[in-house]
């Protein structure tokens with residue numbers, strides 16, 4: 001059975017996964033890397049759209065052995081049957097801003113990604129794809145890498161349950177809806 005680490009860009013998936021893969025002694029499969037290798041990214045201005053149907057087929061054929069899948073596209077390209085647990089990393093959107101600026105994302109791309117995190121879209125889509133039993137949400141805001149690794153390992157072993165996250169209340173209390181959503 002395979003494991004999945006997903007969540008919005010910048011939440012720490014790749015940083016955490018390297019350590020988790022060593023601890024589990026499982027190979028990391030970076031979903032974005034597969035999409036790049038098979039040239040499935042369609043350049044549409046600055047947003048990269050991916051043919052998720054093709055990517056899903058390639059992954060199904062190539063990786064029937066147990067691996068650690070990593071990537072924000074996980075809910076759209078993996079099927080639930082061979083997946084044991086799915087960890088959705090969440091990070092306070094206010095903390096994501098500097099990470100996105102450092103990455104050189106445009107204003108539009110920043111708002112799109114912050115909005116996605118604020119609404120919890122990947123969590124929602126992970127639950128509908130993999131089911132609520134397998135999907136565990138972890139809030140990594142103000143956590144060190146070591147603390148996050150411990151939580152993720154505990155979650156993979158079924159020792160901690162999903163955590164509550166509600167960024168939307170904080171954002172609306174600060175009157176910042178316009179920073180996060182185009183309306």
Ligand SMILES: Nc1ncnc2c1ncn2[C@@H]1O[C@H](COP(=O)(O)OP(=O)(O)O)[C@@H](O)[C@H]1O
Nearest residue numbers: 008009010011012013014015016143144145148
């Ligand atoms: N637990 C953590 N605590 C503090 N900073 C972290 C943590 N995990 C990752 N980071 C930092 O956050 C940024 C994004 O991490 P990264 O692993 O690239 O995220 P992702 O793969 O989800 O896009 C990096 O600068 C990384 O060093």
Ligand SMILES: [Mg+2]
Nearest residue numbers: 009010013014
């Ligand atoms: Mg990454």
